[in-house]
Amino acid sequence: MAFYILAFFSVLGGVLMVTRRNPLSGAFALVLSLVSLAGLFAGLAAEFVFILQVLVYAGAIMVLIIFTIMLLNLNPIELYEAPVGRFHTVVLVVLCAIGLAAFIQVFSQLPSAVTAIGPDFGSIEGVGELMLTRYLYPFELVSVLLLVAIVGVVLLAKKVI
Amino acid sequence: MTDYLIITGKAVFIWAIALSFIPLLIWFERKGAAFIQDRAGPNRAAVAGIRLAGLVHNIADVIKLLLKELLVPPHVNRLYFMVAPLLGFTFILLAFAVIPWADVLEVAGRRISMQVADLNAGVLFVLAVTSLNVYGIVLAGWSSNNKFALLGGLRSTAQMISYEIPLGLGIAGVFMAFQSVQLNEIVRGQGELLWGFLPKWGLIVQPLGFVVFLAAAFAETNRNPFDLPEGESEIVAGYHVEYSGIRFALFYMGEYAGIVLSSAMITTLFFGGWQVPWLPTDALVAHAPTVLRVLLAAGGLGALVFALLMVVFSRRIRGAFGDLREYEGHVLGIFNIVVAAALLIMFIWSYSITLPEWGARVVAAVAQVSTFLLKLVFFCWLFIWVRWSLPRFRYDQLMRLGWKSMIPLAFVNLLATGLVLLLIDRG
Numbered sequence: 187m188a189f190y191i192l193a194f195f196s197v198l199g200g201v202l203m204v205t206r207r208n209p210l211s212g213a214f215a216l217v218l219s220l221v222s223l224a225g226l227f228a229g230l231a232a233e234f235v236f237i238l239q240v241l242v243y244a245g246a247i248m249v250l251i252i253f254t255i256m257l258l259n260l261n262p263i264e265l266y267e268a269p270v271g272r273f274h275t276v277v278l279v280v281l282c283a284i285g286l287a288a289f290i291q292v293f294s295q296l297p298s299a300v301t302a303i304g305p306d307f308g309s310i311e312g313v314g315e316l317m318l319t320r321y322l323y324p325f326e327l328v329s330v331l332l333l334v335a336i337v338g339v340v341l342l343a344k345k346v347i
Numbered sequence: 348m349t350d351y352l353i354i355t356g357k358a359v360f361i362w363a364i365a366l367s368f369i370p371l372l373i374w375f376e377r378k379g380a381a382f383i384q385d386r387a388g389p390n391r392a393a394v395a396g397i398r399l400a401g402l403v404h405n406i407a408d409v410i411k412l413l414l415k416e417l418l419v420p421p422h423v424n425r426l427y428f429m430v431a432p433l434l435g436f437t438f439i440l441l442a443f444a445v446i447p448w449a450d451v452l453e454v455a456g457r458r459i460s461m462q463v464a465d466l467n468a469g470v471l472f473v474l475a476v477t478s479l480n481v482y483g484i485v486l487a488g489w490s491s492n493n494k495f496a497l498l499g500g501l502r503s504t505a506q507m508i509s510y511e512i513p514l515g516l517g518i519a520g521v522f523m524a525f526q527s528v529q530l531n532e533i534v535r536g537q538g539e540l541l542w543g544f545l546p547k548w549g550l551i552v553q554p555l556g557f558v559v560f561l562a563a564a565f566a567e568t569n570r571n572p573f574d575l576p577e578g579e580s581e582i583v584a585g586y587h588v589e590y591s592g593i594r595f596a597l598f599y600m601g602e603y604a605g606i607v608l609s610s611a612m613i614t615t616l617f618f619g620g621w622q623v624p625w626l627p628t629d630a631l632v633a634h635a636p637t638v639l640r641v642l643l644a645a646g647g648l649g650a651l652v653f654a655l656l657m658v659v660f661s662r663r664i665r666g667a668f669g670d671l672r673e674y675e676g677h678v679l680g681i682f683n684i685v686v687a688a689a690l691l692i693m694f695i696w697s698y699s700i701t702l703p704e705w706g707a708r709v710v711a712a713v714a715q716v717s718t719f720l721l722k723l724v725f726f727c728w729l730f731i732w733v734r735w736s737l738p739r740f741r742y743d744q745l746m747r748l749g750w751k752s753m754i755p756l757a758f759v760n761l762l763a764t765g766l767v768l769l770l771i772d773r774g
Binding site (some may be wrong): 210214217221233234236241244245246249252253256257286309312321324 | 419427467468471472475476478479481482485486489497500501504505507508511528547672
């Protein structure tokens with residue numbers, strides 16, 4: 187039951203995010219979607235991912251996005267309708283529906299591998315231990331990559347000024 | 348069935364405490380400000396002559412705020428304008444769910460943990476939920492469609508993001524020191540003794556982390572010296588400038604609930620939470636009759652002292668008003684004498700009974716809850732003390748402090764903690 191409610195809200199948030207004209211409404215719809223998704227993670231016993239989803243995506247990244255939108259201060263005139271005809275929209279929706287149906291079909295054919303998860307699954311200790319033992323190199327590489335990205339952004343932004 | 352009743356009871360208890368702290372804090376704020384500025388503070392509002400030194404003024408406030416018109420200006424975005432105050436208040440209250448108020452209570456073969464939700468993620472849940480709190484302020488600022496409100500919302504967003512990092516890093520040091528993220532585990536770890544005599548409180552093992560966390564917590568609650576989002580001298584009142592009536596009150600209550608939450612976090616992480624200093628739960632249970640007598644005697648003597656003060660008070664105001672207000676001292680004095688007499692009778696009676704096992708545990712839990720509440724009240728008072736003592740930061744100072752002082756300090760703290768832990772590990 188909780189799954190259907192949360193899934194409904196995450197899909198609703200996604201749809202609203204695409205269809206809202208006002209960028210801030212879109213951003214808030216995305217927040218709704220992300221928080222619902224976090225709830226889905228919690229339902230899957232992935233507690234740490236649930237917390238991170240709320241803390242990082244809904245709590246920090248979306249706040250930054252909203253901050254940027256508010257700073258841009260867009261005029262209503264600038265928010266003209268995207269040049270997509272009605273025909274294109276219909277075709278796109280139909281294609282998406284067919285793709286989704288195919289996707290569900292393929293995934294329901296896959297053999298379901300139900301394995302019992304340990305008590306450590308999804309906990310902070312479990313995730314942390316995996317990150318610092320089995321996935322140490324990818325973890326370090328990603329952090330270096332992020333650092334490079336931050337330095338690069340600062341460099342590019344400074345150059346403009 | 349019983350489980351549901353217990354959970355509902357815990358939720359009601361914790362929210363009742365959190366909510367009843369709000370009028371208490373507003374009273375603290377007014378009387379504290381008056382005390383620091385050498386004024387009298389609120390002393391007029393009275394119900395049948397009872398003023399309770401201005402505490403009754405809150406009732407008048409609430410009635411005023413409830414009866415005021417809920418003005419919706421024509422230029423606002425209606426939906427967001429109405430949702431914003433609710434968001435600001437809801438997330439703060441949600442975060443109270445993981446605060447432990449006492450040790451796990453074992454009664455009738457049940458282990459009742461004295462927090463609504465004993466999450467594995469513990470502290471991180473508080474961080475996650477309070478990070479959502481900023482949406483209330485942002486939405487209010489943006490939907491008001493007002494330059495001042497927008498500026499307030501922007502300032503708040505920038506401030507929250509900047510100070511969330513030192514807040515999280517400050518807590519990370521505590522995680523390392525106590526090897527857990529569960530709040531109850533952290534509090535239990537603080538019950539140990541360092542070098543045999545010093546309680547191993549977070550303050551003592553993480554002094555730098557405490558400074559960083561305290562400053563960041565002040566910034567997160569938007570309190571002075573970090574109250575730039577409101578900044579009444581520059582941007583009128585910031586994000587809630589367009590709100591009236593109970594919608595404004597929700598922002599106001601959210602601010603005070605935030606103070607209570609921050610104080611609870613400071614107490615839990617750095618000041619031993621529900622730990623009675625030098626008395627772990629086992630000792631409290633073992634010496635439960637003594638603990639009960641100390642609690643009763645302290646309560647009784649406190650009420651007696653208060654009653655004596657009331658005698659002095661009613662002598663002082665005799666003939667000053669000429670109406671019901673002159674009898675306030677008598678009413679409160681008699682009430683306190685009755686309370687004191689009841690407690691002292693119970694104190695004497697406690698010598699003639701033997702506590703059953705569960706009674707001892709309940710007494711221990713009561714002692715722990717009282718300790719927690721005492722610490723909580725002190726830190727709430729600290730918030731008000733600081734507000735009326737320090738001036739507001741300028742915006743560039745705020746950002747410089749956040750990014751160039753607090754974050755490096757938090758990193759230094761993490762490195763030092765890691766080093767010390769490694770040295771202890773090596774022997």
